[in-house]
Amino acid sequence: MKELCRILIVDDEILVRQGIKHYMVWEQFGFQIVGEASNGKEALELVDQLQPHIVITDIVMPIMDGEEFTRIVKQRYPHIEVIVLSSYGEFSYVRSTFQSGVADYILKPKLETQELLQVLQKTARRIPSLQYNEDNDQELLSIDHIIEKVISGYEVNYGQELIKQAFPYEHYCLIGVQPSGYIANNHTSAAVQSHLSTLGMRLAEVLESLGTSIVFRPAPVSDSGLIVFLVNLEESQYSTLVTVIQQLADDIHAQSPQIGWVMSSPFHTFEQIDPVYHQQILKLLDYRFYFPDRRLMLESELPPPVAVQGAFNLKQFAEEMKREHFEFAFQELRQYVTAMSANYVSTPFELKSFLGNVVFNIITLLGNLDYDVEQLDAEKYNYFKQINEAEHINEAIDLLNRFLLVVDQQIAARTQPNSNSNMKKLLEYIDIHFAESLSLTGLGQYFHFNPSYLSSYFTTHNKEGFSEYLNKIRVEKAAAMLKEDEFTIADISSKVGYSDPSYFTKVFKKLTGLSPSQYRRKHLR
Known part of the structure; x- marks a missing residue:
């Protein structure tokens, strides 16, 4: 069987590599594209493995350029011919490659099928170890080559009998x-x-x-x-x-x-x-x-994909951030990302781009609100990189949650310098609204605290937790009412914020050592 001239293409532009590869059915002219690389370092790894007869290489490439690559190839493999592709302004580099022994060069702006074919044929004829024959027949159009052309979307003529x-x-x-x-x-x-x-x-x-x-x-x-x-x-x-x-x-x-x-x-x-x-x-x-x-x-x-209902309302998200309703804004964000995770027909690139955009916007919005975002800003490109390299949805969501945790800490840090003033306002609010359905979430929204941070903040600055303090205030208010015979115990329970009288009795006895009825009898004698 006739030997084909093996060609390796080296260029950092994939369109150039694909263009050369699919210019024509190379086998019909006695050539075979055996590999491609995007820089000289990659190409050196392939040269020893593929043993090409001819290397077509660009000059300007990252990591290892064509000039250095050509010099190394001609030193290690002097039998391999090199053809250089260059732009108009690169002739000084091309001249140095000729000193290394390149066979020819072609200007990339003038790269055309016939010129490339003629240069390759001329070069192939000068290879002593290769019995090059440019008149190869159709039998050399292999099944592998046909598959490669078809799967790449290129038209190729082949006989149905050959496929059968x-x-x-x-x-x-x-x-x-x-x-x-x-x-x-x-x-x-x-x-x-x-x-x-x-x-x-x-x-x-x-x-x-x-x-x-x-x-x-x-x-x-x-x-x-x-x-x-x-x-x-x-x-x-x-x-x-x-x-x-x-x-x-x-x-x-x-x-x-x-x-x-x-x-x-x-x-x-x-x-x-x-x-x-x-x-x-x-x-x-x-x-x-x-x-x-x-x-x-x-x-x-695969299960049916669950389409996300509408795009994320970034404008509304920004408004909530500006109002410092952070917990609500982040809750809406997490819910949207959860919905996106069920819509697997959305590409990973779309989801990662959305997360990167959110990270950027949160940092920008916090900066506009005069929060200290120096740490976040310094780390943002690291967040972008980690999100881009996330291998699955759970990893991407975990990265978002870790980012939001750091954001929560930065938000919480802003409140610390005025801790005494803030604590006083919190206690005054509870003393006034004790009979209402109070919660850390509600207080957090009212005072622009993160609820998880508010819990630890309250304990640190008041020497008791939020629930303990609220129960203490309610029991004190109830005790004062029990000393009068005006209201029933059930009424008092409701007036101090307990909807369940039995739970009120349990809390009251825990803090005073007496049940509400025992306390009343003791103080009404």
């Missing part, structure tokens, strides 16, 4: 495997790629064990952190396949709980690979954010 020979059964499905948090974290590390390769081999072994009743092929996708397999099978075999993949997911979960598995529903034609990949596989991978405990995601097993 490769996939003889009536139904297909796609299986996807991806570590959670992959994109947000280190999606280019060699360790992750090695782990993915191991997972792919495990999956292939399991599919192979099912015997001759199914056919499977890896489906190359643009996301290098995702493994996808195309499986061809009879519809009756689908339930068996689900059971087997579920068992594999369970087994791997014991060692690698961060790995997510998804499976599409069965579909009927090869042409459906692209829509099934984008509308099921990628969406199911997103849905994992909302179902962190599911080891295998199947669309048929």
